[in-house]
Amino acid sequence: MTAEVQTALEGSVETKECPKCAETVKAKATVCRFCNHEFEGSIKSSEPKIYLEDPLKVTSQKVYPVSGKGTAVRLKDIQRVGANVPPKRGLKRGAATFVVLAAISFALNGNVFGGFCVVMAIIMFVQQLTMWDSSVTLSTASGPVVWTFNNREHGPIVKAAVQEAISDSAELDPA
Numbered sequence: 543m544t545a546e547v548q549t550a551l552e553g554s555v556e557t558k559e560c561p562k563c564a565e566t567v568k569a570k571a572t573v574c575r576f577c578n579h580e581f582e583g584s585i586k587s588s589e590p591k592i593y594l595e596d597p598l599k600v601t602s603q604k605v606y607p608v609s610g611k612g613t614a615v616r617l618k619d620i621q622r623v624g625a626n627v628p629p630k631r632g633l634k635r636g637a638a639t640f641v642v643l644a645a646i647s648f649a650l651n652g653n654v655f656g657g658f659c660v661v662m663a664i665i666m667f668v669q670q671l672t673m674w675d676s677s678v679t680l681s682t683a684s685g686p687v688v689w690t691f692n693n694r695e696h697g698p699i700v701k702a703a704v705q706e707a708i709s710d711s712a713e714l715d716p717a
Contacts, residue, residue, distance in 0.1 A: 578606060578614055591710070594703035597696050598678075598689060602707055605680065613687050615680050617704075617711050622681040625701035627694055637666035680704065 556569035562579035573580050590601035599608050606614035640663035647656030676697030677690040691697060 591707075593707045594700060597691050597693075598700050600700065600703040600707050602711055605704055605707075607689070612689070615682060615687050617708055619682045619684075620680050620704065620708060621683065623701050623704045623708070624679040624681070625676065625697040626679070627676045627697050637663045640666065678704070 557566045558569045558571070558581075559566055560574040560577065560579050560581075563574060563577040565574065565576040567574055567576070571581065590603045592599070592601050594600040596608055599606055602617070604614050604616045605620075606612065640659045644656045644659035644663060647659060675690055675692055676694050677688055678697050678700045680687045689700070691700075
């Protein structure tokens with residue numbers, strides 16, 4: 543592209559620089575699309591409704607991490623929402639099975655196999671105790687955005703809040 547064409551293209555769109563991240567955005571922007579900085583003097587047509595404050599902030603316009611680190615996703619870009627909570631029941635049953643096998647093995651003087659079963663039962667109990675994380679996946683046209691939480695309940699709570707926000711925005715804007 544020649545320098546003349548490039549300056550003509552740049553001149554056709556008025557821009558401004560974000561004071562927080564120094565990225566160039568359109569002059570009419572009220573919020574920086576890179577860092578979510580709200581520009582002074584920007585008048586919002588309506589305050590976004592807040593569906594969830596923590597662990598993610600879910601509003602009527604977008605979903606983003608409370609820390610400000612990470613990707614913000616506009617509601618209108620979300621195609622599908624999923625939550626993943628690892629099952630705990632399977633590990634409990636597996637550990638209980640190994641305990642029973644160890645007891646039978648020790649009763650029949652099979653110490654090597656019994657020792658193996660005890661070790662497997664301990665491993666499964668420890669895994670079951672440490673499985674407290676959950677995650678939310680937002681599928682967009684540009685690819686999935688995944689957030690992982692240290693609490694089992696956070697994934698389903700965030701999923702429900704995002705689905706409610708999408709549902710409300712669809713009711714307000716049927717087009």
